[in-house]
Amino acid sequence: MKRFFLLFLICYGPGVAAQQTAFERDSNTTATYEEVVAFYQTLDRQYASCTLLTCGPTDSGRPLHLFVMAKDGQFDPQQIHQQDKTVILINNGIHPGEPEGIDAAMMLARDLLAQNKLPENAVLCIIPVYNIDGMLNRGTSRANQNGPESYGFRGNARNYDLNRDFIKTDSRNSHSFQEIFHTWQPDIFMDTHTSNGADYQYIMTLIDTQVDKLHPAVQHTASAFTAELYARMEKSGYGMVPYVSFRGRSPESGLVSFYESPRYSTGYASLHHTFGYMPETHMWKPYPQRVWSTYTLLNHFIVLADERAAEIHAQRKQAREQSKTQQQFVLTWQLDTTQYEHIAFKGYESGEKPSDVSGFPRQYYDRSKPFTKDIPYYNHYKAGLTVEKPYAYIIPQAWQNVVDLLTLNGIQVNQLEKDTILTLQLYYIEDYQTGRAPYEGHYLHSNVKLRVEVMPIQCYKGDYLIITDQPGNRYLVEALEPQAADSYFSWNFFDSILSQKEHFSAYIFEDEAYRMLNEDTELKRQFEAAKAADEHLRSDGRAQLEWIYKRSPYYEQTYLRYPIGRLLKR
Incomplete structure (x- = not known):
């Protein structure tokens, strides 16, 4: 690190004042929030090719910042896209206890500006700190982490994990992030992290947007980009491996590509045809190694994005355009265990021995026994549930929060100009499972089963008509179709x-049920058949009344009816 800093001073020469970061002054230290903002403010004042923008609020009460660097000093996002420049977005500090990206991005931004090495064909946008709330809550909270001395907390001011909040948007942080995202329309995205879990030799591991989930127009470019990142990091002395998530307990079981649904930053980005990366440095490696590996990866990421800017930008435009007419959309994905490749994995021998605390078996890693093994890497997912998009969705105006999120994500909406009756395809929720414990402020539903009916529905002036001819169709469908993983x-x-x-009330409805059965022979026939087939129904008088009640004109038609209708034809 000292050698690097001497080179840094030589490169700048005697006439340039080098602004040091807290990390450079003490390599086991990460910057405070105030130091980060002051650092970027100084760069903003010093260089015409950068600007520090104040964006929307966070749950801390402080605004998000966006630091933009453009070699030609053009900071209008519409003009930038019209010039066919690639927009790069780097997000730091979503988990402030994982601060490598915060420190690395500061140094890299300074170095690119001071050495006049900004990309020619790309514009670089950096969110210095996303979870400002957590960063202000400074201390030590990660028991298994090797530095820095003090850092922020994972949860935000409302105790949300912000990397579970992208599609649901409970936090103001997420709302403001999405405003930034759709203002700047990034073509490529990186969100910096630190991992925990198994022990292995690598300083850096990487999650890349699962390629099968990307639009076909960008799949080849994304795969080639990822392969080149691995190659360049290897040459720089920071060999990488995919994020370490074993299929079983041991490396021999193979690595599994992380499934990042739209609750996660990279999964959210992929809904908009932005392919993304989530670097995860190993928490037990010394903090300086983790910062410099992140610095190196970010630098390669920017240089490579600049080199391939035309291809990336053109293919993402193609994906957005083709999404307008795309008919089928995948709602769920399953790991394809029939497809895999072998990769060399550098780990440590592990085993079990009696715990000194409990006496029970405990796992351990022996760093004196490194190994390299060829193991399978499962990097393909296959489509599960798919859905045919309708001509349009109809959203009653009562669900304004839904409409607001859609418009935040660039979805164009129209409102009905008068009361009208429309024939809609509607879903009834037949079955679902709900988590037994709260997860990020919610009790998540899953395994949703639907009954589909087509019926005339009274719609009102002001209800929303959302035609599915939009670049944001994938977001629209995955948000509104109930069976999607993060709908x-x-x-x-x-x-x-x-x-x-x-x-x-049973004592009153008894007479009405008796009348219905006597006046409707078909209903009575169905009732007797249902009792014959169902022992519980035969032996439960209340259940029999409930069966008849559900077929009476009094039973509410909106119970379990999903309120968003599908208009199948224009």
Whole structure:
């Protein structure tokens, strides 16, 4: 590190004042929030080719900042895209206890500006700190981490893990991030992290957007970009491996490509055809090694994005354009265990021995026994549930929070100009599972089963018509289709439809049920057949009344009916 800093001073020459970071002054230290903001403010004052923008609020009450660097001094995002320049977005400090990206990005931004090495064909946008709330809550909270001496906390001011909040958007941080994202329309994205879990020889591991989930127009470019990142990091002395998530307990079971659904930053980005990366340095490596490996990766990321700017930008434009007419969309993905490649994995021998604390077996790694083994890497997912998009979605104006999130994500909406009856395809929620414990402020739904019906529905002036001819169709479909892994339904946006509002009083409804059966022979036939087939129904009088009640004109038609309709034809 000292040798690097001497080179840094030589490169700048005697006439340039080098602004040091807290990390450079003490390599086991990460900058405070105030130091980070002051650092970028100084760069903003010093160089015409950068600007520090104040963006929307966070739950801490402080605004997000965006530091933009453009060699030609052009900071208008529309003009930048019209010039066919690639926009790079780097997000730091989503988990402030993982601060390598915060420190590395500061130094790299300074070095690119001071050495006049900004990319020619790309514009670089950096969020210096995303979870400002957590960064202000400074101390030590990661028991297994090797430095720095003091750092921020994982949760934000409302105790959300912000890397689970992208599609549900409970936090103001997420809302402001999405404003930045859709203002600047990044073509390529990186979100810096630190991993925990197994022990191995690598300083840096990498999650890349799972290629099968990307639009076909960008798949080849993304795969080639990832391969080149690995090659350049290897040459720089920071050999990487995919994020270490074993299929079983041992390396021999193979690595599994991380499944990043839209609750995560890179999964959210892929909904908009932006391919992304989530570097994860190993928490038990010394902090200086983790920072410099992140610095090196960010530098390669920027240089490579600059070299391939035309290809990246053109293919993402193609993906957005083709999404307008795309008919089928995948809602769920499953690991394809039939496809894999072998990679060399550098680990440490591990085993079990009696715990000095409990006496029970405990796992351990022996760093005196490194190994390199060829292991399978499962890097393919296959489509599960798919859905055909409708001509349009109809959203009652009562669900304004849903419409607001869609418009935040660039979805164009129209409102009906008068009351009208539309024939819509509607979903009824037949079955679902709900988590037994809260997860990020919600009780998540999964394994949703639907019944589909087509019926005339009274719609009103002001209800929303959302035609599916948009670049953001993938976001639109995955947000609104209840069976998607991170749909709005899964995140409890529509839980009010899951409870019945009207019931019957048995002592009164008995007479009405008797009348219905006597006046409707077909109903009576179905009732007798249902009892014959269901022992519980035969032996439970209340259940029999409930069966008849559900077929009466009194039963509420909106119970378990998903409120968003699908208009199949224009």
